[in-house]
Amino acid sequence: MNYAVFGTGVVGRTLAAKLASLGHKVTIGTRDVDRTLAQTDSDESYSAWSAAHADVSLATFADAAAGADVVVNATNGMSSLAALQAAGAANLHGKLLIDVSNPLDFSQGMPPTLNPVGTDSLGEQIQRAFPEARVVKTLNTMNCSVMVEPGLVPGTHNVFLCGDDAEAKKEVSDLLLAFGWPQDALMDLGGITAARATEQALPLWLQLWGAIGHGNFNFRIQQAD
Numbered sequence: 001m002n003y004a005v006f007g008t009g010v011v012g013r014t015l016a017a018k019l020a021s022l023g024h025k026v027t028i029g030t031r032d033v034d035r036t037l038a039q040t041d042s043d044e045s046y047s048a049w050s051a052a053h054a055d056v057s058l059a060t061f062a063d064a065a066a067g068a069d070v071v072v073n074a075t076n077g078m079s080s081l082a083a084l085q086a087a088g089a090a091n092l093h094g095k096l097l098i099d100v101s102n103p104l105d106f107s108q109g110m111p112p113t114l115n116p117v118g119t120d121s122l123g124e125q126i127q128r129a130f131p132e133a134r135v136v137k138t139l140n141t142m143n144c145s146v147m148v149e150p151g152l153v154p155g156t157h158n159v160f161l162c163g164d165d166a167e168a169k170k171e172v173s174d175l176l177l178a179f180g181w182p183q184d185a186l187m188d189l190g191g192i193t194a195a196r197a198t199e200q201a202l203p204l205w206l207q208l209w210g211a212i213g214h215g216n217f218n219f220r221i222q223q224a225d
């Protein structure tokens with residue numbers, strides 16, 4: 001399968017490396033390939049990461065999406081719509097679009113606020129902006145290390161997914177199983193409006209991060225028998 005992973009940050013890199021390790025062809029999407037590769041100032045620069053991950057390509061958002069069967073949105077949530085607009089609706093048409101981003105606004109400092117919040121969500125905004133894409137929101141309620149290695153957190157814990165296209169959610173479920181998630185960890189919350197709920201889990205996640213002192217934890221839904 002050909003994947004375009006939008007996002008040169010830690011989340012995009014982590015998901016791209018996992019997908020490549022599973023045998024997929026992966027291209028990371030960025031605004032400007034030359035500018036991204038020119039960042040050589042630290043061990044954490046994209047070029048340093050890329051040198052260690054020669055199996056992952058880099059292209060503009062449009063070029064990455066054009067050759068992809070599936071697009072993963074792991075861009076800054078305040079800019080995800082701009083990144084997807086740069087990709088072009090034609091390059092997203094009919095494709096599974098997995099959205100892992102959160103619309104966190106850090107412009108007023110910590111803690112960040114959500115925008116949109118309450119009556120809308122980034123997942124819904126993306127589905128409305130690209131009605132021919134099959135949007136599934138998932139994995140946004142945990143650290144990216146846990147996304148691709150759920151065993152980092154012992155015991156049973158959950159990954160939520162939502163979207164309006166049942167077949168798209170089945171494809172995402174299969175991918176989550178390939179990432180190592182047990183079937184009973186997957187919780188389908190319904191249509192894409194449920195993205196409001198999973199995005200609104202972020203203020204709680206961030207508080208827990210501060211209280212726990214690291215990001216390798218996750219939500220566990222315990223039900224009565």
Ligand SMILES: NC(=O)c1ccc[n+]([C@@H]2O[C@H](COP(=O)([O-])OP(=O)(O)OC[C@H]3O[C@@H](n4cnc5c(N)ncnc54)[C@H](OP(=O)(O)O)[C@@H]3O)[C@@H](O)[C@H]2O)c1
Pocket residue numbers: 006007008009010011012029030031032036074075076077078079080082083100101102103104139140141142143144145
């Ligand atoms: N950190 C985690 O473990 C975690 C967990 C769950 C969800 N998330 C969510 O995952 C997403 C990615 O997080 P991250 O920390 O890896 O990266 P990030 O710094 O939030 O985003 C980096 C990406 O956003 C793109 N971007 C920034 N401004 C843009 C603009 N004006 N127009 C178009 N694209 C723009 C960048 O493009 P360039 O490549 O061109 O610079 C880059 O690819 C976020 O939405 C975050 O909330 C993070």
